[in-house]
Amino acid sequence: MSDKRPKLLIVEDDPGLQRQLRWAYEDYQLFIAGDREEAIEMLRAESPDVVTLDLGLPPDPDGTSEGFATLAEMLRIKPDTKVIVASGHGARESALAAISGGAYDFYQKPVDIDELGLIVSRAFHVHALEKENARLAEAAPEQARVLGRLITGAAEMTKVARTIERVAATSLSVLLTGASGTGKALLAQGLHDASERRGGPFITINCSAIPEPLLEAELFGAHDGSDAKAGKIALAHRGTLFLDEVGEMPLALQAKLLRFMQNGVVDVTGDAQPLSVDARIVAATHHDVEKLIATGVFREDLYYLLAEVVVRIPALKDRPGDPALLARHFLNRFAKEMNPLVKGLAPDALAALDAWDWPGNVRELENRMKRGVIMADGKHVTAADLDLDGDRADGSDVVNLKAAREMADRRAIRRAIARTDGNISGAAKMLGISRPTLYDLLKQYQLQG
Numbered sequence: 001m002s003d004k005r006p007k008l009l010i011v012e013d014d015p016g017l018q019r020q021l022r023w024a025y026e027d028y029q030l031f032i033a034g035d036r037e038e039a040i041e042m043l044r045a046e047s048p049d050v051v052t053l054d055l056g057l058p059p060d061p062d063g064t065s066e067g068f069a070t071l072a073e074m075l076r077i078k079p080d081t082k083v084i085v086a087s088g089h090g091a092r093e094s095a096l097a098a099i100s101g102g103a104y105d106f107y108q109k110p111v112d113i114d115e116l117g118l119i120v121s122r123a124f125h126v127h128a129l130e131k132e133n134a135r136l137a138e139a140a141p142e143q144a145r146v147l148g149r150l151i152t153g154a155a156e157m158t159k160v161a162r163t164i165e166r167v168a169a170t171s172l173s174v175l176l177t178g179a180s181g182t183g184k185a186l187l188a189q190g191l192h193d194a195s196e197r198r199g200g201p202f203i204t205i206n207c208s209a210i211p212e213p214l215l216e217a218e219l220f221g222a223h224d225g226s227d228a229k230a231g232k233i234a235l236a237h238r239g240t241l242f243l244d245e246v247g248e249m250p251l252a253l254q255a256k257l258l259r260f261m262q263n264g265v266v267d268v269t270g271d272a273q274p275l276s277v278d279a280r281i282v283a284a285t286h287h288d289v290e291k292l293i294a295t296g297v298f299r300e301d302l303y304y305l306l307a308e309v310v311v312r313i314p315a316l317k318d319r320p321g322d323p324a325l326l327a328r329h330f331l332n333r334f335a336k337e338m339n340p341l342v343k344g345l346a347p348d349a350l351a352a353l354d355a356w357d358w359p360g361n362v363r364e365l366e367n368r369m370k371r372g373v374i375m376a377d378g379k380h381v382t383a384a385d386l387d388l389d390g391d392r393a394d395g396s397d398v399v400n401l402k403a404a405r406e407m408a409d410r411r412a413i414r415r416a417i418a419r420t421d422g423n424i425s426g427a428a429k430m431l432g433i434s435r436p437t438l439y440d441l442l443k444q445y446q447l448q449g
């Protein structure tokens, strides 16, 4: 069985002390290093949460230079490590310097095993608390998570998720409509996961990304002599097929898809034998399908088969509070992956997130946050790191005064609603208007309260 005890690294060059300490810590898995190189190697290999570090290490056993260099290198590699430094008698200054250099605590030699034991156990406790806090901060609040991975605090998006959950239990076909990056693919996956087919495959095909002849083989499969290639419809047997950008599907393939939807059989190219497949269809498009039908590029009969339920996904700018909520979620994720020193958003970044219109929706936000975390110099991501500090963030390209006023109104209203967590009275107070006036404006600008 693997050893579950917490890992403690002791960096100490005195063999006598090494022996003494080795016996003192039965509750921990002990790793002992005699110099910087060994210490760094063990830190990388074992990732101990707590380290005790003698500042007097070779080649400078009577000074502190090697100890400080080891401390700095450890914290650079694993910033959450709790390093407890040991300083010689009367070397309080160097101990304090180590604390300001990022050490967690210090003790003075000669070692009192009981006292050091207490400091070490407290360090493990603090480390565990910090880890738990980081985990909680990373996980979006429970009430903000819907359909598993979807994060939202906005009523209009929660409604969408509830609809998806409800239709998931049925075998109805679902058409998701909404602008690019609003989360259609994520919702399709959520629908599959919430359905009884969750144990079966979830197969995605993007109808706009593949040229027509290849798309036909990709979707329906191909049989060429002894060479047979299963299509994505067949692969989705007993599962869900997600047809992304279905509005881009060529008319000839729409006819073949229609046949499948009517009869549950697939005509494999080059094979006389049709194939029976049981797949649930979820489709998505950013087009207005009724317009596509009117212009003759989409079959009306197919539309009715694909769209037994139509779910419209709101743009990110119409989900009050979500830009900030999602920004924190992405920040935590990317900070962990790419820049652990980043801890939060600067106030100017929060204001810029509120003010921006998000033409690329959640995908744009995700990309900007990734950029912001990489660019951030300190602990906070600024508006400049997100590239939201220029003119574009205040809509300086609007065409006339009326449009500029409307944009300013919308922005102020959205911000007030986000800041007050959707509380209309609070938002009205913040805006200096009455509740009925705010309701009127919400209606006029088709914003949700």
Ligand SMILES: Nc1ncnc2c1ncn2[C@@H]1O[C@H](COP(=O)(O)OP(=O)(O)OP(=O)(O)O)[C@@H](O)[C@H]1O
Pocket: 149, 150, 151, 152, 178, 179, 180, 181, 182, 183, 184, 185, 186, 187, 244, 286, 326, 362, 363, 366
């Ligand atoms: N509410 C959300 N919570 C967490 N992540 C989200 C949310 N909405 C979207 N995302 C993430 O944003 C990105 C874009 O979402 P998705 O691909 O689902 O959008 P889409 O509407 O299908 O876009 P397109 O039409 O361009 O294909 C993905 O990385 C997705 O995981």
